[in-house]
Amino acid sequence: MPDLSIDVVAKAAGVHRSTVSRAFSRPEAVKSETREHILRVAEGLGYTMSPLAQALRRKTSTFIPLIVPDITNPFFAELAKTMTQAADERGYQLLLCVTNGDPAKTDGYFTAMQAMYAPFGIVAPSTKVDTEALKRFDFGHKVVVIDRVEGDDAVPTVTVDSRRGIMLALDHLHSLGHTSIGYVSGIAGTHTAQDRMDAYLELSAESGSAPVVLDSGSDLDAGTRGAEHYLAMDNPPTAIIAANDMVAFAVISALGQSGVRVPEDVSVIGFDGLALGARFNPALTTIRQPIADMGHIAIELAEKQNADGSVDHIVLEPELLVRASTSGPRA
Amino acid sequence: MPDLSIDVVAKAAGVHRSTVSRAFSRPEAVKSETREHILRVAEGLGYTMSPLAQALRRKTSTFIPLIVPDITNPFFAELAKTMTQAADERGYQLLLCVTNGDPAKTDGYFTAMQAMYAPFGIVAPSTKVDTEALKRFDFGHKVVVIDRVEGDDAVPTVTVDSRRGIMLALDHLHSLGHTSIGYVSGIAGTHTAQDRMDAYLELSAESGSAPVVLDSGSDLDAGTRGAEHYLAMDNPPTAIIAANDMVAFAVISALGQSGVRVPEDVSVIGFDGLALGARFNPALTTIRQPIADMGHIAIELAEKQNADGSVDHIVLEPELLVRASTSGPRA
DNA sequence: CTGAAAGCGCTTACAG
DNA sequence: CTGAAAGCGCTTACAG
Numbered sequence: 001m002p003d004l005s006i007d008v009v010a011k012a013a014g015v016h017r018s019t020v021s022r023a024f025s026r027p028e029a030v031k032s033e034t035r036e037h038i039l040r041v042a043e044g045l046g047y048t049m050s051p052l053a054q055a056l057r058r059k060t061s062t063f064i065p066l067i068v069p070d071i072t073n074p075f076f077a078e079l080a081k082t083m084t085q086a087a088d089e090r091g092y093q094l095l096l097c098v099t100n101g102d103p104a105k106t107d108g109y110f111t112a113m114q115a116m117y118a119p120f121g122i123v124a125p126s127t128k129v130d131t132e133a134l135k136r137f138d139f140g141h142k143v144v145v146i147d148r149v150e151g152d153d154a155v156p157t158v159t160v161d162s163r164r165g166i167m168l169a170l171d172h173l174h175s176l177g178h179t180s181i182g183y184v185s186g187i188a189g190t191h192t193a194q195d196r197m198d199a200y201l202e203l204s205a206e207s208g209s210a211p212v213v214l215d216s217g218s219d220l221d222a223g224t225r226g227a228e229h230y231l232a233m234d235n236p237p238t239a240i241i242a243a244n245d246m247v248a249f250a251v252i253s254a255l256g257q258s259g260v261r262v263p264e265d266v267s268v269i270g271f272d273g274l275a276l277g278a279r280f281n282p283a284l285t286t287i288r289q290p291i292a293d294m295g296h297i298a299i300e301l302a303e304k305q306n307a308d309g310s311v312d313h314i315v316l317e318p319e320l321l322v323r324a325s326t327s328g329p330r331a
Numbered sequence: 332m333p334d335l336s337i338d339v340v341a342k343a344a345g346v347h348r349s350t351v352s353r354a355f356s357r358p359e360a361v362k363s364e365t366r367e368h369i370l371r372v373a374e375g376l377g378y379t380m381s382p383l384a385q386a387l388r389r390k391t392s393t394f395i396p397l398i399v400p401d402i403t404n405p406f407f408a409e410l411a412k413t414m415t416q417a418a419d420e421r422g423y424q425l426l427l428c429v430t431n432g433d434p435a436k437t438d439g440y441f442t443a444m445q446a447m448y449a450p451f452g453i454v455a456p457s458t459k460v461d462t463e464a465l466k467r468f469d470f471g472h473k474v475v476v477i478d479r480v481e482g483d484d485a486v487p488t489v490t491v492d493s494r495r496g497i498m499l500a501l502d503h504l505h506s507l508g509h510t511s512i513g514y515v516s517g518i519a520g521t522h523t524a525q526d527r528m529d530a531y532l533e534l535s536a537e538s539g540s541a542p543v544v545l546d547s548g549s550d551l552d553a554g555t556r557g558a559e560h561y562l563a564m565d566n567p568p569t570a571i572i573a574a575n576d577m578v579a580f581a582v583i584s585a586l587g588q589s590g591v592r593v594p595e596d597v598s599v600i601g602f603d604g605l606a607l608g609a610r611f612n613p614a615l616t617t618i619r620q621p622i623a624d625m626g627h628i629a630i631e632l633a634e635k636q637n638a639d640g641s642v643d644h645i646v647l648e649p650e651l652l653v654r655a656s657t658s659g660p661r662a
Numbered sequence: 663c664t665g666a667a668a669g670c671g672c673t674t675a676c677a678g
Numbered sequence: 679c680t681g682a683a684a685g686c687g688c689t690t691a692c693a694g
Contacts, residue, residue, distance in 0.1 A: 016664065017689095018665065018690080021688070022689090048446060050687050052383050053689090054687080054688060054689080055688095057669080059670070061383075072606065077403045081429065084429045098411075111379060112424070249607075253613070276580075279577075279580050279584045281584045337671060352672070356672095380671085380672075384672035385672060388671080388673045
């Protein structure tokens with residue numbers, strides 16, 4: 001494909017460069033015969049417009065960054081997958097940016113994306129979002145966050161109702177006959193993680209049962225430590241709520257290593273609804289987040305903000321997904 | 332950040348635009364005092380060069396596409412993670428492109444990346460690589476493939492020695508005392524998957540034991556079907572090799588659902604060495620692929636090809652990772 | 663409805 | 679070692 005520029009198409013079609021541009025970008029502004037002729041010629045040549053040149057001239061592009069802490073975490077992978085689709089449908093290209101939890105990288109991505117004239121960005125945080133960092137960029141006001149944000153109503157957000165999710169989990173476990181229910185926290189940096197934990201603490205208190213926090217750590221080893229703590233107890237709970245599915249996997253794995261069986265010996269329920277959960281051993285009961293919806297909504301919110309400046313905060317409903325990892329307590 | 336271009340830096344530093352350009356891009360071509368002054372001024376202004384404008388002018392960028400079929404598959408997620416790092420270290424930005432198995436999308440990504448002046452691309456295939464498609468693009472000769480490629484030695488490749496991996500698995504199982512070893516195939520479209528299966532068939536024959544292919548499907552349900560097949564057998568094998576870790580998970584999960592325990596009732600070994608395997612229940616014995624090395628090498632091969640036109644085919648050694656899912660056969 | 667011109671933010675021969 | 683000029687591939691007022 002040698003040097004196929006707008007000018008060679010123009011020459012081939014016998015029109016001016018600007019007419020070719022219009023034929024592609026503002027079709028209604030050019031006589032339909034002219035347009036069709038141009039398009040045909042372009043097609044024949046195999047010509048497509050350079051997104052680079054377009055972005056440079058227009059000062060806006062269709063690149064939209066999705067900033068995630070760790071693509072290896074299936075929650076973010078699933079989010080990335082659905083968002084790729086959502087973006088495609090709307091003519092954007094999603095640029096996956098992985099921070100590995102390094103805030104400096106987030107900053108780097110922001111400036112890079114500003115330089116790429118990204119119309120907006122999506123951030124799925126691993127730590128509480130630094131609203132100051134957001135403000136340091138023009139870009140900061142064109143970001144939507146997949147988490148709750150504190151102290152800055154200017155940024156649109158999508159989340160799932162954490163309290164409601166924990167309530168669903170607790171109700172499910174109660175209805176099975178459990179009265180002593182432990183909790184292992186998840187990646188604890190986010191508001192979401194904190195909300196889940198707070199909900200557990202409050203709702204336990206309300207139901208009159210003492211909360212048993214098996215681990216409140218913020219890393220992926222929380223599950224392993226939670227299991228150790230469980231194993232060391234004289235009177236362990238008969239069920240465990242894990243703050244997210246990955247933690248639930250780790251809990252079950254560590255428990256299994258010590259011969260504790262799920263759900264026979266202890267019930268475990270996760271939070272996320274990862275596809276992987278269906279293929280875990282045992283298949284994981286969990287609180288499902290509508291990940292696909294979150295992805296679509298995030299993009300809609302960004303477009304809406306771009307269009308009319310409105311800032312929405314959407315809270316989605318979670319859903320109980322009963323599989324094999326929960327059952328009644330041992331007699 | 333209002334309109335921070337090379338010209339405003341030039342003005343502020345009292346030099347010509349071209350000198351600023353050199354200060355950044357060919358530092359040795361400008362007097363060190365001048366350079367330092369310019370850099371200081373730029374820094375003060377918070378200026379960085381526009382990658383868009385650079386790419387447009389230079390006709391080469393630092394965007395490098397990584398084309399994967401499904402980011403939700405942890406193998407590709409782990410690959411993406413290590414490649415993001417490898418790319419960063421060398422000053423590239425990785426652009427994650429997800430095809431969802433749609434070859435049309437691959438084509439689309441190729442043309443997009445050509446338009447972005449990507450210096451090269453990496454493709455991690457889900458199906459046998461279409462060498463014709465590669466040739467349709469200039470770009471096709473600047474691609475490195477993470478799989479074996481047939482009938483086109485012109486494209487650099489990195490793979491792991493499939494036969495050696497299967498041999499490792501078989502030896503491990505034999506040494507544990509297993510003589511009847513089944514096989515469940517993986518995502519069967521790739522050469523890699525086919526090589527693993529072929530190796531199993533051949534090596535089984537060589538060792539004098541009849542191969543037992545529990546499923547040869549090409550989708551994620553192969554594991555589930557393999558388990559069903561196992562359950563229906565009068566004389567099932569005492570160990571199962573799964574073509575990849577995800578399939579192994581599914582096998583174990585489905586088996587568990589029917590009360591068959593791993594490794595007590597049957598041993599299961601995977602292939603990939605996913606981080607997730609360590610947290611499965613039970614922790615998965617597997618053949619580890621050096622995923623991080625594959626990522627780094629892929630980029631090196633691409634750079635090498637760009638530099639001197641050389642085309643290498645690297646084959647890496649897999650490694651046995653013994654965890655909890657294998658043990659001696661039931662007495 | 664179409665053309666001619668200026669310019670987005672850079673780089674790179676070419677002079678000096 | 680530095681500057682002036684041309685140009686990468688587009689878009690967008692401005693005329694006509």
